[in-house]
Amino acid sequence: MPSEFDIIRQYFTPSSISQTRDDVVLGIGDDAAILDISEHHQQHQLVQSVDTLVAGVHFPLETSPQDIAYKALAVNLSDMAAMGAEPAWFTLAITLPDADEKWLEAFSESLSIIAKQYNVQLIGGDTTNGPLCISITINGFVAAGKALTRHKAQVADKIYVSGTIGDAALALAAWQGQCSLREESIGYLQQRLNRPKPQIELGLLLSEYASSCIDISDGLIADLEHITDNSNVGATIILEKIPLSKEFNLNLTDDALIVPLVLSGGDDYELCFTIPLDKQTEFEKVAKGNNFKVTCIGEIESSKGVRCLFKNKEVEIQISGYKHFVD
Amino acid sequence: MPSEFDIIRQYFTPSSISQTRDDVVLGIGDDAAILDISEHHQQHQLVQSVDTLVAGVHFPLETSPQDIAYKALAVNLSDMAAMGAEPAWFTLAITLPDADEKWLEAFSESLSIIAKQYNVQLIGGDTTNGPLCISITINGFVAAGKALTRHKAQVADKIYVSGTIGDAALALAAWQGQCSLREESIGYLQQRLNRPKPQIELGLLLSEYASSCIDISDGLIADLEHITDNSNVGATIILEKIPLSKEFNLNLTDDALIVPLVLSGGDDYELCFTIPLDKQTEFEKVAKGNNFKVTCIGEIESSKGVRCLFKNKEVEIQISGYKHFVD
Numbered sequence: 010m011p012s013e014f015d016i017i018r019q020y021f022t023p024s025s026i027s028q029t030r031d032d033v034v035l036g037i038g039d040d041a042a043i044l045d046i047s048e049h050h051q052q053h054q055l056v057q058s059v060d061t062l063v064a065g066v067h068f069p070l071e072t073s074p075q076d077i078a079y080k081a082l083a084v085n086l087s088d089m090a091a092m093g094a095e096p097a098w099f100t101l102a103i104t105l106p107d108a109d110e111k112w113l114e115a116f117s118e119s120l121s122i123i124a125k126q127y128n129v130q131l132i133g134g135d136t137t138n139g140p141l142c143i144s145i146t147i148n149g150f151v152a153a154g155k156a157l158t159r160h161k162a163q164v165a166d167k168i169y170v171s172g173t174i175g176d177a178a179l180a181l182a183a184w185q186g187q188c189s190l191r192e193e194s195i196g197y198l199q200q201r202l203n204r205p206k207p208q209i210e211l212g213l214l215l216s217e218y219a220s221s222c223i224d225i226s227d228g229l230i231a232d233l234e235h236i237t238d239n240s241n242v243g244a245t246i247i248l249e250k251i252p253l254s255k256e257f258n259l260n261l262t263d264d265a266l267i268v269p270l271v272l273s274g275g276d277d278y279e280l281c282f283t284i285p286l287d288k289q290t291e292f293e294k295v296a297k298g299n300n301f302k303v304t305c306i307g308e309i310e311s312s313k314g315v316r317c318l319f320k321n322k323e324v325e326i327q328i329s330g331y332k333h334f335v336d
Numbered sequence: 337m338p339s340e341f342d343i344i345r346q347y348f349t350p351s352s353i354s355q356t357r358d359d360v361v362l363g364i365g366d367d368a369a370i371l372d373i374s375e376h377h378q379q380h381q382l383v384q385s386v387d388t389l390v391a392g393v394h395f396p397l398e399t400s401p402q403d404i405a406y407k408a409l410a411v412n413l414s415d416m417a418a419m420g421a422e423p424a425w426f427t428l429a430i431t432l433p434d435a436d437e438k439w440l441e442a443f444s445e446s447l448s449i450i451a452k453q454y455n456v457q458l459i460g461g462d463t464t465n466g467p468l469c470i471s472i473t474i475n476g477f478v479a480a481g482k483a484l485t486r487h488k489a490q491v492a493d494k495i496y497v498s499g500t501i502g503d504a505a506l507a508l509a510a511w512q513g514q515c516s517l518r519e520e521s522i523g524y525l526q527q528r529l530n531r532p533k534p535q536i537e538l539g540l541l542l543s544e545y546a547s548s549c550i551d552i553s554d555g556l557i558a559d560l561e562h563i564t565d566n567s568n569v570g571a572t573i574i575l576e577k578i579p580l581s582k583e584f585n586l587n588l589t590d591d592a593l594i595v596p597l598v599l600s601g602g603d604d605y606e607l608c609f610t611i612p613l614d615k616q617t618e619f620e621k622v623a624k625g626n627n628f629k630v631t632c633i634g635e636i637e638s639s640k641g642v643r644c645l646f647k648n649k650e651v652e653i654q655i656s657g658y659k660h661f662v663d
Contacts, residue, residue: 040418041385058368059427063466091367100386102471144429146473
């Protein structure tokens with residue numbers, strides 16, 4: 010059985026896990042990594058956040074090591090996207106029930122692929138023994154003063170989402186036995202749950218236009234509430250305007266699921282953001298020109314809280330996003 | 337029962353957890369923290385590492401929340417000390433079996449105290465539900481090119497340790513029922529196990545003198561081996577020279593425990609480092625002048641591996657530090 014040091018050497022050293030970035034002076038293998046920040050100086054700010062995935066809580070226990078690795082990094086990259094930041098480095102704290110070498114090999118290979126894809130490097134790790142849990146701290150850079158936050162949405166700003174909403178929640182609902190999926194849609198929908206695409210490029214564009222931004226992890230309403238609460242405003246969104254995928258529409262046989270899946274289901278990792286009215290036309294033109302799918306779904310208002318209208322009537326929203334520890 | 341958001345708001349927001357550093361532009365409460373690095377530019381490099389504590393593995397299950405919080409941050413600060421870095425910020429990923437408000441209050445209060453003491457600020461957190469596990473990623477700064485690493489020890493360099501060695505391992509052995517402690521020593525020894533003192537100030541001094549450095553977490557031999565392996569050298573240390581505390585000597589009734597406790601016991605979080613021969617005299621003078629307890633315990637050699645002599649005979653070392661996953 011390999012020791013902790015063997016695991017780190019074999020599966021998480023720079024050569025095996027990710028490409029070397031020029032700004033990593035010293036990577037894994039010492040008490041800490043050493044990082045060159047000289048290029049950033051006045052022009053940039055460092056952006057950092059942490060996200061943990063617990064087996065059985067954030068992903069089904071039988072999820073493949075490839076999907077777990079991908080998702081663990083993707084949800085962190087998504088935080089960088091939501092800040093309008095360009096990701097750079099990450100640390101990985103992984104707690105493993107045992108040192109299953111096949112599992113580790115698959116995990117580290119998959120992590121390596123997504124790390125290369127987004128040009129981020131693993132710079133530090135800690136491998137411990139216990140119930141499966143993966144915690145990643147990610148670092149990125151934004152132009153000074155240009156970071157997207159949650160607290161600057163203004164009344165009359167337009168509310169947008171990227172991509173389509175509800176696919177991940179539908180895949181999860183099917184996995185939980187709440188509904189069944191058509192054979193030909195399973196691949197797409199599971200991909201949407203297990204392999205969310207961090208919207209880094211869109212985030213970088215938004216840093217020029219958006220007044221606020223968040224990634225949809227807890228559910229559209231819950232995450233939009235983070236923006237409205239932090240900005241001391243409210244919002245109304247229109248259910249009919251929320252973009253749904255072809256597969257979502259094909260597989261949704263029970264209309265009663267629309268509200269929980271689209272409004273409260275999380276895990277899409279699309280961006281929800283606000284655009285000031287006077288920038289709307291230009292933003293939509295630029296987004297279209299760059300092939301970003303963005304959809305206006307509502308408006309920021311002064312009246313607190315988040316409302317959702319369907320056929321001009323307010324939808325009753327009972328579940329508001331995934332909250333740990335709530336009974 | 338509080339939700340995840342309530343927990344973050346109540347126990348881990350800047351006002352409750354730690355003082356505000358001027359370089360934290362935006363702390364907890366968004367998708368990521370925003371950090372000003374403009375002061376550092378060419379003069380400094382960013383140093384970052386991650387350390388996880390798992391309940392039942394890294395600390396006994398009945399450890400108080402105060403001690404867990406202290407130790408979780410202290411072991412990370414210790415990594416900064418081992419790099420010769422000045423710590424700045426940290427992220428906290430905490431997995432909790434339940435939302436016990438008394439536990440959380442005690443934990444966050446204690447975390448706040450040590451954070452203030454070392455002028456570090458909590459800048460990001462993720463609270464999840466599961467078996468107790470705390471993962472901290474810490475950030476610090478070193479003068480460019482001055483970081484202490486493990487790979488630059490040279491033949492003939494002198495090997496030093498700070499403080500005294502074995503206290504934490506003795507406290508752990510007593511807790512495990514392997515030995516008993518004198519009533520009057522319990523407080524001191526448990527403090528050494530639960531409240532290790534990160535050697536930040538010594539680390540900063542060492543960045544001017546030492547050729548390599550590591551903190552003793554896995555055990556003296558195992559950690560010194562990290563230095564010799566990475567530097568492609570070997571080492572001989574002298575058992576009689578290893579500094580032991582008065583309490584250690586008073587409580588050690590079974591001589592057979594000396595080797596496992598002093599050579600292989602971890603958790604002391606003292607520094608082990610190497611000083612080039614030509615800097616030895618000046619270093620000892622400066623260390624003494626600054627009231628640092630440092631002791632020369634051996635020498636770097638060309639012959640690979642780490643040897644320990646006792647009465648001029650080589651000690652058999654069977655256990656070499658705590659390794660997760662080893663049967």
